Amino acid sequence: MKVRSEILGGLVTGVYLVGVATLVYWKRTNIPDLELNEIGDFLAGVFGPVAFLWLVLGYLQQGRELKLSSEALQLQAQELKNSVEQQKELVDVTRLQFESEMNRLRSIQERREKDIMPELFARVDGTVRMGQQCFLGLNIGNDGATIFKVAIDFGGDLSGLNIFIPEWPKGKFQQFSIKFDLDDPAIEETITIAYKDADHNTKAAYFDIRRVDISGESDPPQFEVQPREK
Structure with a gap:
């Protein structure tokens, strides 16, 4: 120390x-x-x-x-x-x-988002030809979650088919009869479906309708409906 x-x-x-x-x-x-x-x-x-x-x-x-x-x-x-x-x-x-x-x-x-997402679809339900006019049957439905304040807008000359649906649950569908003039060389329309989901988010789905082929003078034309992203 x-x-x-x-x-x-x-x-x-x-x-x-x-x-x-x-x-x-x-x-x-x-x-x-x-x-x-x-x-x-x-x-x-x-x-x-x-x-x-x-x-x-x-x-x-x-x-x-x-x-x-x-x-x-x-x-x-x-x-x-x-x-x-x-x-x-x-x-x-x-x-x-x-x-x-x-x-x-x-x-x-x-x-x-997956739980409240709808599964919207559109499909052709037959066509009828009368001369140079064609009547297309179209079904639009929902196989997913319920959506609200649904506005289906055909636009253009088909705006008379536009409808508004306050609530669209799973399993419900809408039928439409659309008239086309076959003298039109390119028949193509876009359907816009705007809606709100369960969380009040505004969304939209789009479907294109186009003529595929005409087999003969008296045969009904073929149409297809395809979803489209915007």
Whole structure:
């Protein structure tokens, strides 16, 4: 165990002063004969070593304090580094939790969208030809979730067939009879079905009706209905 410099300095100073006192005691008969400058030189000589001793001890003490301060700063720096690493790990964990939660919510949203999605279809239900006119039977139905505020828009010259349906559940379908003039070289129409799903999102589905072929003068033309994305 190291002896503190203050204790060591006190012991050395004490021993030294005892020695000085002993010397003064032995020379006590000569002291009254000393001049003032000689007394000053004596005191300077006596206390000079003591002052130097404590100067050295103070320097050593200051060095130890600086070392302790440096070690404390290094410890603080290490603690700060550890804290930064912990914060980084916490950020990574939080990010992973956030991504997991976002994936979970996205999965729930996808399931919800699938659950409330209708399955709209349109198919030809026979054609009848009368001269240069053709009557096309068309069925439009829903095999999926119930939809609301449904507007079926044929557009153009067929706008008279447009209808509005407040609620369209699964299994319900609508029948239409569409008249076409066969003199038209390219018969093609687009049906737009706009609706709101159970979450009040506005969506739309599109179907194209086009003439495929006419086999003969008296044969009814062939039509096809295809869904289309917009």
